[in-house]
Amino acid sequence: MYLRNALRAATAMTLVATAAAHADTLTIATVNNGDMIRMQGYTDKFTEATGIDVEWVTLEENVLRQRVTTDITTKGGTFDIMTIGMYETPIWGANGWLVPLDGLSEEYDVGDILPAMAGGLSHDGTLFAAPFYGESSMIMYRTDLMEKAGMEMPEAPSWQFIKEAAAAMTDRDAEINGICLRGKAGWGEGGAFITAMSNSFGARWFDEEWKPQFDQPEWADTLNFYVEMMNESGPAGYATNGFNENLSLFQQGKCGMWIDATVAASFVTNPDDSTVADHVGFALAPDTGLGKRSNWLWAWALAIPAGTQQEDAAKQFIEWATSKDYIELVAESEGWANVPPGARTSLYENPEYQKVPFAKMTLDSILSADPNSPTVKPVPYVGIQFAAIPEFAGIATQVSQEFSAVYAGQQTVEEALAKAQAFTAEEMEAAGY
Structure with missing residues (x-):
């Protein structure tokens, strides 16, 4: 045909x-x-x-x-x-x-x-x-490790469940990390992930007057939760891991869970590439009960x-x-x-x-993402893991570098957020917002 x-x-x-x-x-x-x-x-x-x-x-x-x-x-x-x-x-x-x-x-x-x-x-x-x-993005997880941990993945889990499951699935002796997530600097790499995650914690890049919001508690809650979970259950050097690095780790059987692009599903379930192809399940990206999930x-x-x-x-x-x-x-x-x-x-x-096992979850994840209403509180921008303004790429690249420095242990969450707030405010003012 x-x-x-x-x-x-x-x-x-x-x-x-x-x-x-x-x-x-x-x-x-x-x-x-x-x-x-x-x-x-x-x-x-x-x-x-x-x-x-x-x-x-x-x-x-x-x-x-x-x-x-x-x-x-x-x-x-x-x-x-x-x-x-x-x-x-x-x-x-x-x-x-x-x-x-x-x-x-x-x-x-x-x-x-x-x-x-x-x-x-x-x-x-x-x-x-x-x-x-x-x-969109979704959870890909090892069904065998989840069962071994005595837990069952909900179709729409919370971040607290993910943190607990990650700890239960981690086996350092066997080189199995309970969870693998992006930490790599770059607005479309680690920056995209942490922004989507922050939406579910009630954070936002800007308020309705275009004022940066990194000095608000929701951003601190997001970063502190992420860092604590990754230090406890993530791979060494996660500060430099992006999509391809985490894909490789998952395919090698070194991740209990991976939250990332739905497009990765075909690569983690392909037996020619993935050592765990027969043991992969899927679930919606997590939330915190505030009405927004962390998918992009x-x-x-x-x-x-x-x-x-x-x-x-x-x-x-x-x-x-x-x-x-x-x-x-x-x-x-x-x-x-x-x-x-x-x-x-x-x-x-x-x-x-x-008949493809991840087809429905992929479509459900795409349809549940609303770029016109990406956050819990009102925002003046369109976009879920980005704000659709010309200045965003440059600003978010710098902010993501500050966050990656936290993941690498080079500065505290508080220091990174203070720098992000000051830098973003300066750039937005210079751009005339």
């Missing part, structure tokens, strides 16, 4: 493409996450169908953000396609820095993109990036920087890589559990995909 569709799509693209387009080479910047690496393995099929070559620049998450931001703000022109997310897309689209993704084919079916993803990747109703995959909302998406000389070819690639046909390709080759999740409604309506 895929080959028939691919041939049909290839024929259509060939008719549309000019002779010059066949000589195109697209340069694509992307993140070194598993689904993006997998996509690179299928790129030759796109090249065979279109004659368009692809060069990949694959970067660690923090480096990717820095490189693409620098390139687009300076109009460097290094990349024809950038992998960006829900934070950058509306801001860059509003600034005219991205090519609108209008005019996509009827077969592509823009309306099939999950509303939560399309909304977060649009500005004024115009789509500026297409989601390769979408995610994100999409890694493909966007075209304005000014590229390869706009038509870039649109062809984005249509291919984020299409229903691409999902079918991966499913035929590697099974439904390994397709890019969280982007299309039709995927969650597919009876075959509904």
